Amino acid sequence: MPKDSGIGASPKRREDVRFLSGTGNYTDDIQVTGQAYVHFLRSDVAHAKINGLNLDAASAMPGVVKIFTGADFEGVGGIPCGWQVTDRHGEPMQEPAHPVLAQGKVRYVGDQIAAVVAETLEQARDAAEAIEVDLEELPAVVDMKAALAEGATKVHDDLTSNLCYDWGFVEENKPAVDAAFEAAAHVTTLELRNNRLVANPMEPRVAIGDFNRATGESTLYTTSQNPHVIRLLMGAFVLGIPEHKLRVVAPDVGGGFGTKIFHYAEEAFCTFAAKALNRPVKWTSTRSEAFISDAHGRDHVTKIELALDADNNFTALRTDTYANMGAYLSTFAPSVPTWLHGTLMAGNYKTPLIYVNVKAVFTNTVPVDAYRGAGRPEATYQLERVIDKAARELGVDPIALRRQNFITEFPYATPVAVEYDTGDYHGTMDALEKMADLSGFEARRKESEARGKLRGFGVNCYIEACGIAPSNLVGQLGARAGLYESATVRVNATGGIVVMTGSHSHGQGHETSFPQVIAEMIGIDESMVEIEHGDTANTPMGMGTYGSRSIAVGGSAMVRATEKIIAKAKKIAAHLMEAAEADIELKDGAFSVAGTDKSVAWGDVTLAAYVPHNYPLEDIEPGLEETAFYDPANFTYPSGAYACEVEVDPDTGKVTIEAFNAADDFGNIINPMIVDGQVHGGIGQGIGQALLENAAYDENGQLLSASYMDYAMPRASDVPFYGVDHSSQTPCTHNPLGVKGCGEAGAIGSPPAVVNAVVDALRSGGHDIHHIDMPVSPSRVWQAMNG
Amino acid sequence: MYNFDFEKPSTIADAVSALGTEDAQALGGGQTLLPTMKQRLASPSKLVSLKGIAEMQGICTGDDGALCIGGATTHADVAAGAGAYAGLAGLAAGIGDPAVRARGTIGGSLANNDPAACYPAGALASGATIVTNAREIAADDYFQGMFTTALDEGEIITEVRFPVPEASNYQKFEQPASRFALVGVFVAKFADGVRVAVTGASEDGVFRWSEAEAALSGNFSADAIVDMAPGADGMISDLHGTAAYRAHLVGVLTRRAVAAALSLPT
CATH class of the missing domain: 3.30.390.50 (CO dehydrogenase flavoprotein, C-terminal domain)
Incomplete structure (x- = not known):
């Protein structure tokens, strides 16, 4: 019987009542009395010197409060980067200055030249058009390899080149890896591109800066996945505001997918301008603006080589990746192609020797940073594509080749510096094979062929490192932040509970799933627990939500705080029942004395804590409120096996997804319905990347797909009904809930399955094709079939 | 969007007169024009909505058997009401999405002549006649390249006549x-x-x-x-x-x- 409450139950998402009825409180819903509006004048060329700005006419336009330029930000800090990567030679990465408003140069289409603050948004836009900008256009560097060529135009004049870093991992292993390739019985090589994506959360970014002259306090309302991180980065590094004078509020947020992790110039601008003007300043991104100002994702160009012995065992893996950073380093950009990518190159396989080289490159394009999966989809895609190619070259079954090389013993230390605690890769593959009805595939293929269509089956596995992350470890790897999480559990006098979590929900359903954990621990109804998040004024310092970390790290902090609550409550109960503390048991919301019929209800104990007339005041304080910070001992390692079945129309090249099945091992699961939804959404985004989405630049640095007219988002009709299975559960061994996280899996695991299936379909039609780059659009498929 | 004047006449004559103002622009369903204006890529001084003109609405069959569709008839209405010409009804049913079809008009689409729009193919293949406030134009003479038509400044498509094929x-x-x-x-x-x-x-x-x-x-x-x-x-x-x-x-x-x-x- 499925449970109807607590851990493992699937209560409906309580937050959906407000989201679906138009009663949410998004940042753009917030109107601060007296607010002015800012419009950013953005560069429409990719690279240029700013020879001059004439603001005279614009400043005289109706409603203009003030026009800010880079000159107003001299002496103000730049937008900081939160991760420093050390290169192959032990040198730190090249880290360019990142001004709030452009100083002297613009470096991508979308770069902020000036900010017009006016009484209305339309007045600000009108005035921005009246600014006379004298730009001296410079050659743009767009292609990464061209950017690294001798004599290439530099994006940043003060850097030695466009190379941010040349990273080798594990550098000491390189000679052994090369030797293994020399000795290999078979080597499979594949060159591919992981296409650049625009995150496209439903809610565009918004920022409102406010300043209280009486208290000297600044407030920033912003669409963020991590308000405390923004408070620290912006306060300490950009504007010099101490935390106690800066409040950051991220209320309801309509999707993040990574692109709302980062600290953006618009946030710093609004906070700065509110103080400078002594009035609130609001910015709401348009969708068009989002395309050229939200950090993009992916954009890797990779050559991967897999070495196998005569028995088809993987003996070594070698990869060579160019990773696009864009024009500036976004907050966590350097970590994505390195520590979130190289460490996952072992995948689910016991390949003993691995070497990963990554060259991060500056180009005149929008900055690139983490997007759902961040590094792990790039790793999974290349690995699972090259394995498929190897299977075809060797004439062996792709599933059998994978199974033969699976890691089966845990814990397992990979040659790329991480240790998997648990997993059952055969288990998820067994579940997948059953779900996907592999044995019926040939009949389905024949049926498709009878209709003139080519049918293909593609499978892949994935592993990801989630629950980010042990602070001491990431500190050694270059992170300029800790990655613990926090929770304060406040029990009210009559027994209700408010949890103030450092995690942030922007669609994940924490307000529903987190109370399930507390309800289970205490034995009370979930409706007695509320979750608060998103306001630095009432939540403990926390690191926010990304990297599938909320339940694994934030949930663990909440468990630790709740354990403290229970321990104290037992002391109070022992006092009330005049029994020994060791004999107190908590079950179904009541404390009892073991072996007796004595008991007190949860509410009696909580009331005693706040009305301490009969209370052990000599031993414990009144009140029932505890805070815990949880720093994980390791990453968590969700894993799974995915299968996609496609049909290709050979006349047009159009690919349709006929079936998609996903078997995941997320460890223990709090709310299976929410987990299903996370997997569905992730696969939808993965199918979007595989078939549709493409942020394409021309050679001048103009974004060709800068609106929904050319940027193809997946729609309901592009995706099938999914088969989802998470019956294979190997609990995480190092967090109290045994959970692994599920937010990114779908986006990580699905693109290779789709492309593997398309290649399989085309090969069944006699086309000798091993690869098509994503997005596998009709025209690319037709091109591949027709030379 | 820049400021503009707005008129919604109820007769073709009033519409033609309203369009006499410099930089005035006829507004059909606005499914192309309004997004363009929101992007500040178009700045008409005046919009003259054709939606209030009763004689430009609806579908009927002419004496010669041709299907006559009022210029301000929406795609949704053509999809539902052009049953006598199923090929054309099917075309209309596949334009955009339900919201677009509920607002967009046949006259607006043909006047805009987007090179990727559906209606131009339907009109040209049918050998339709584009009827305006001033004249009748054969489809073969009407389409003159991307976003270019035989329409003069201020000329309104009042009706489109489609011979019904076999x-x-x-x-x-x-x-x-x-x-x-x-x-x-x-x-x-x-x-x-x-x-x-x-x-x-x-x-x-x-x-x-x-x-x-x-x-x-x-x-x-x-x-x-x-x-x-x-x-x-x-x-x-x-x-x-x-x-x-x-x-x-x-x-x-x-x-x-x-x-x-x-x-x-x-």
Whole structure:
């Protein structure tokens, strides 16, 4: 019987009542009395010197409060980067200055030249058009390899080149890896591109800066996945505001997918301008603006080589990746192609020797940073594509080749510096094979062929490192932040509970799933627990939500705080029942004395804590409120096996997804319905990347797909009904809930399955094709079939 | 969006008069014009809505059997009400999405003549007559290249008359992002011959594929145009498909349209 409450139950998402009825409180819903509006004048060329700005006419336009330029930000800090990567030679990465408003140069289409603050948004836009900008256009560097060529135009004049870093991992292993390739019985090589994506959360970014002259306090309302991180980065590094004078509020947020992790110039601008003007300043991104100002994702160009012995065992893996950073380093950009990518190159396989080289490159394009999966989809895609190619070259079954090389013993230390605690890769593959009805595939293929269509089956596995992350470890790897999480559990006098979590929900359903954990621990109804998040004024310092970390790290902090609550409550109960503390048991919301019929209800104990007339005041304080910070001992390692079945129309090249099945091992699961939804959404985004989405630049640095007219988002009709299975559960061994996280899996695991299936379909039609780059659009498929 | 004046006349004469102002612009359903204005890429001094003109609404059958569609008739109304010409109703039913079809009008679409729009293919293949406040224009004379038509400044499409063919079908291959036609082909078989019009493909906008028309007029079957495709010269090449791909799709979609026309009622 499925449970109807607590851990493992699937209560409906309580937050959906407000989201679906138009009663949410998004940042753009917030109107601060007296607010002015800012419009950013953005560069429409990719690279240029700013020879001059004439603001005279614009400043005289109706409603203009003030026009800010880079000159107003001299002496103000730049937008900081939160991760420093050390290169192959032990040198730190090249880290360019990142001004709030452009100083002297613009470096991508979308770069902020000036900010017009006016009484209305339309007045600000009108005035921005009246600014006379004298730009001296410079050659743009767009292609990464061209950017690294001798004599290439530099994006940043003060850097030695466009190379941010040349990273080798594990550098000491390189000679052994090369030797293994020399000795290999078979080597499979594949060159591919992981296409650049625009995150496209439903809610565009918004920022409102406010300043209280009486208290000297600044407030920033912003669409963020991590308000405390923004408070620290912006306060300490950009504007010099101490935390106690800066409040950051991220209320309801309509999707993040990574692109709302980062600290953006618009946030710093609004906070700065509110103080400078002594009035609130609001910015709401348009969708068009989002395309050229939200950090993009992916954009890797990779050559991967897999070495196998005569028995088809993987003996070594070698990869060579160019990773696009864009024009500036976004907050966590350097970590994505390195520590979130190289460490996952072992995948689910016991390949003993691995070497990963990554060259991060500056180009005149929008900055690139983490997007759902961040590094792990790039790793999974290349690995699972090259394995498929190897299977075809060797004439062996792709599933059998994978199974033969699976890691089966845990814990397992990979040659790329991480240790998997648990997993059952055969288990998820067994579940997948059953779900996907592999044995019926040939009949389905024949049926498709009878209709003139080519049918293909593609499978892949994935592993990801989630629950980010042990602070001491990431500190050694270059992170300029800790990655613990926090929770304060406040029990009210009559027994209700408010949890103030450092995690942030922007669609994940924490307000529903987190109370399930507390309800289970205490034995009370979930409706007695509320979750608060998103306001630095009432939540403990926390690191926010990304990297599938909320339940694994934030949930663990909440468990630790709740354990403290229970321990104290037992002391109070022992006092009330005049029994020994060791004999107190908590079950179904009541404390009892073991072996007796004595008991007190949860509410009696909580009331005693706040009305301490009969209370052990000599031993414990009144009140029932505890805070815990949880720093994980390791990453968590969700894993799974995915299968996609496609049909290709050979006349047009159009690919349709006929079936998609996903078997995941997320460890223990709090709310299976929410987990299903996370997997569905992730696969939808993965199918979007595989078939549709493409942020394409021309050679001048103009974004060709800068609106929904050319940027193809997946729609309901592009995706099938999914088969989802998470019956294979190997609990995480190092967090109290045994959970692994599920937010990114779908986006990580699905693109290779789709492309593997398309290649399989085309090969069944006699086309000798091993690869098509994503997005596998009709025209690319037709091109591949027709030379 | 810049400021503009707005008028909603109830007669064609008043609309023509209102459009006499410099930089005034007729507004049909606004499905192209309004987003363009919001982007500040168009700045008419005045919008003259044609939605209030009763005589420009609706569908009827003329004495000669032609289907007469008022210029301000929405795609949704054509989809629902042009049953006498199923090929055209099918075309209208596939434009955009329900919200677009509820607002967008046939006159607006033809006046804009987007090179990837559906209606130009339907009108040209049907040999329709574009009726304006001033004259009647044959479809063959009306379309003059991307976003270019025979309309004069301030001239309003009041009605479009479609001869109803014996068999017809429209096939659209959607551009993945916009879902406009990457290539769209309308095939119409009349007693005196077959007309094939292609949208989405050419740098010159909608065009008639005369080679296929000749072959199909002799033998109205997909077999008559097996392996046939127009040349790639002059075809659009962009992010979503090369010129060669578009030329290839013209052949594929024409064959599909013929096959569908033969298996479906007019």
